[in-house]
Amino acid sequence: MSTFDRVMAGLNEALEHAKGNEVPGMRVHVPDQLDVASIRKRAGLSQEAFANTIGVPGGTLKNWEQKRRQPEGSARVLLAMLDRNPSVVVEMLGAPADVPVDKPADTARKTARNRQKPPARTRALRAQPGH
Numbered sequence: 001m002s003t004f005d006r007v008m009a010g011l012n013e014a015l016e017h018a019k020g021n022e023v024p025g026m027r028v029h030v031p032d033q034l035d036v037a038s039i040r041k042r043a044g045l046s047q048e049a050f051a052n053t054i055g056v057p058g059g060t061l062k063n064w065e066q067k068r069r070q071p072e073g074s075a076r077v078l079l080a081m082l083d084r085n086p087s088v089v090v091e092m093l094g095a096p097a098d099v100p101v102d103k104p105a106d107t108a109r110k111t112a113r114n115r116q117k118p119p120a121r122t123r124a125l126r127a128q129p130g131h
Contacts, residue, residue, distance in 0.1 A: 030080045037065040039079055043086040053089050054078055 001009075013023045040050040040061070051061040056075065063069040071079055081088055 028077075030077050031083075034064075034071060034076065034079050034083060036061070036071065036079060039083050039086065040065070043082060043090070045090075054082075 013026060017023050017026060040047065043050060045053060047061055047065070048058055051058045054061075054075070060069075064071055070076075078089070
């Protein structure tokens with residue numbers, strides 16, 4: 001087999017893999033360490049929305065983001081895919097209907113707004129005489 005034939009065979013295998021077809025003998029590299037918080041932020045989802053979208057409990061996601069635990073198995077593969085294409089899950093499955101999808105800039109504005117205004121109970125106590 002010539003060099004050209006080997007290169008073309010490799011390109012055809014890559015094309016089949018990109019189409020989602022199984023390619024015998026192909027191995028996909030999944031990194032050992034993933035920055036889950038970065039992946040979620042690039043996807044533009046809140047923690048709750050991201051957890052619901054990828055099908056894991058919110059506590060599990062928080063543990064991954066705080067590096068107390070590392071994702072394993074299929075979760076690690078899915079997160080590696082999201083690292084390369086943050087919108088792949090939403091494109092394929094859609095955003096979870098019960099949880100709003102945040103854009104990163106919107107999230108920053110909401111966080112700043114929430115810090116400026118104390119909770120309603122605190123405001124009510126401050127409004128009472130003697131407080």
